[in-house]
Amino acid sequence: MTPTINKYLIILCMAAGSLAGCNKQLEEYNPGGTTTDAVYSTPEGFETLVNAAYTYNRWWYGKEEGYSMAEMGTDIWTSGTGDKYPDMTNYNNLQASNSVMSALWKQLYAAINLCNAGITRIDGAGLTPERKAIRSAELHFLRAFYYWHIVETWGPVHFTLIETSGVVTTANRTPVDTFYAQIFRDLGEAVNNLPATTSDYGRVTKPAAEAFLARMYLTRGMNQQAADLADKVINSYGYTLLPKYADLWRMDNLQNKEVIWAVNYMKNLVFDDRTDATLFPNGHSRGANNAHMLFAMKYDDLPGMQRDILNQRPFNRYMPTLFLLNLFNENADARYEGSFKQVWYCNNLKTAPNGMKLGDTAIYCSKYVLPASTKYRIYDRNAVYTENGGGKDRTRYVSLDKFDDPTRASMNEEQSARDAFIIRLAEMYLIAAEAQFKLGNSAKAAEYINVIRKRAAITGHEAEMVITAADISLDFILDERARELAGEQLRWFDLKRTGKLAERIALHNPDAKVYFQSYHTVRPIPQDQIDAVTNKDEFKQNDKYN
Structure with missing residues (x-):
């Protein structure tokens, strides 16, 4: 719209x-x-x-x-x-x-x-x-x-x-x-x-309303209604999962058949209302999408690197927990590479070490423990995370890059014309799966989850991605939601809905565990x-x- x-x-x-x-x-x-x-x-x-x-x-x-x-x-x-x-x-x-x-x-x-x-x-x-x-x-x-x-x-x-x-x-x-x-x-x-469709992209439609209603049914424990409605959205309106997870995030492919509803930001940034002091006196909070900056680690002060459009403007706000990174089997699941950036390539010979050429690896971040390298900077599991998995080096880390925008006009541009997906089809499979699990039908839940896991499978590793009813639990579903939806502005609501906020923080986020209290399930x-x-x-x- x-x-x-x-x-x-x-x-x-x-x-x-x-x-x-x-x-x-x-x-x-x-x-x-x-x-x-x-x-x-x-x-x-x-x-x-x-x-x-x-x-x-x-x-x-x-x-x-x-x-x-x-x-x-x-x-x-x-x-x-x-x-x-x-x-x-x-x-x-x-x-x-x-x-x-x-x-x-x-x-x-x-x-x-x-x-x-x-x-x-x-x-x-x-x-x-x-x-x-x-x-x-x-x-x-x-x-x-x-x-x-x-x-x-x-x-x-x-x-x-x-x-x-x-x-x-x-x-x-x-x-x-x-x-x-x-x-x-x-x-x-x-x-x-x-209406079932709209020619004015960004307006809500009947399937978008049904998709959100399915989310609300799940939130309120109305599991049969959630399962039925999510299944209807999956099968009735022509939505389809893209063949490759990474294609969801291409700037030239934002309006695709997997997106049920999105906030559509404008390519002409003037229309995104950033600086209109009359309409929006707190304009810094408006404007277009700025996710590309928030998850990017600090890279532009390291040897062989300088800030550029491709590597984004690094605001260095958020880093993944070690738990999130370890949820992925990156040898079988393409969503790891489709979601995260591990390598930064030399783009500045002036500060590059001797022998490094443009395009050579300058920085490598990993969730594993790696041997030291004389060729480029390594930030491995031991450098980035404490022994119990808390943050240690909060400046260099594997970075979520599925919201990156290499089409921005300049390296310091804060705004991106990237649409913000509010509801996409993969969530409907996950809602249907969770609802069926709660109804006692783990086999049906596994069927729904296998659809999105098969889409995510690296060629030749499809069998490794298939799960069975025995694999299904509420925690497995939450893990799968993290693999599929990380960063898509649902996680806090997911953990609150399932009553797992306190438990999952205690188990998987040592930094927040120190301070979290039961009353934090609502905000001040x-x-x-x-x-x-x-x-x-x-x-x-x-x-x-x-």
Whole structure:
């Protein structure tokens, strides 16, 4: 979907207020006299409302804040040297003052308010009956989608279906079950009224709504419904796994038959809203995808190397746990090479050792213990990880590279036009497998998982990738999800859903194990939200947070 940017969107963004209070009085000047009521009452204006409702996904997907929320603090990632939010990655003194909490809380509730406004006002927008049904279904879906992020992140917090305007100084505490009851109602509306396909890439469709509903069924333990719906998405809409896992991440192949729904970032970065101070005063959190920087190790200060486009701009935020790397049999599973970078090749003769040529190996990182080399730098298991698997050298390590973008215009460009995949077909196989396992059908679960493992098999090693019912357990399914979906902003939710967050951190992430407590299964409500409400006896901080 290409967002429409015009004067109407400015008004809509101004109307999409959050729950936080205001410390300043602003004098507003509206030279055209245009009001939100007038904008909402025209088909053109209402279209900009729906477009604006989609854009809030850009605060989470493909963004550092979203990765900190959804991938960090799990069994598969730990802090790199450049990690801005180690309190989220390792739970070390995680408190309500965390700026990620504040930013995403405000944007998610602004999104909810905009969806509420659209759903409330759509009858007066002058849309044709067919267009009205579709746009209403989109808004219902988006409200469900944003409320899922809110309730899973913060638990039983504020809930409303009413459009608000101006400053709101009270908030309610609503049970998690109430959130999910509404999520299911909204998704029912979406499934019943969305089209099966769209020519406007990025808009949600009926199969995307069903895929997300399958995820919600699994989350709430409705396993038969999850299995049935995931199977329907697999078989009914023409989606297919790409023959090669690595092809998923090619910049020239992003709109492919495996992607069910994505945040589509624009090749013209101007349209990705990074620097518009009027619309997005905190613009550094907006813009296009920046995942290519976050997982890249520091390489550009080593002999024979300099920063370039191919090797990305290394923000060095996150490094894989040794556990994640060891999940792969890289001799049989192509997803290891399709996900990680181990070798950096000389691109700078000025700093290269004697005898090294352009294109020679300059750096080699490995999860194994390797002998020293006189030809190039080696960072092996003993150099990078402690004896118990914790981080030791947090600057040089095997790096996730499936989000790399070698098409960026310059080596220092922070933005990438890479789409952020929200739901893809492989997840449906994994949902169906987990649901069937919980229903007692491990053989069927193995069938689903074997489909994605066969796709991942290196030629000649197909037999090594096949599993049986005896291999299936909840831990095996979580391991398989890590192999398939690492970095795709699902891991924290997966571990919370399965009740495995504490156990898996204790077993596989020594850095986070030191600090993790049982109350960390919800995040702290932002302190500025707590400070802003006037009904502090009713709306209190989540337990154990200051």
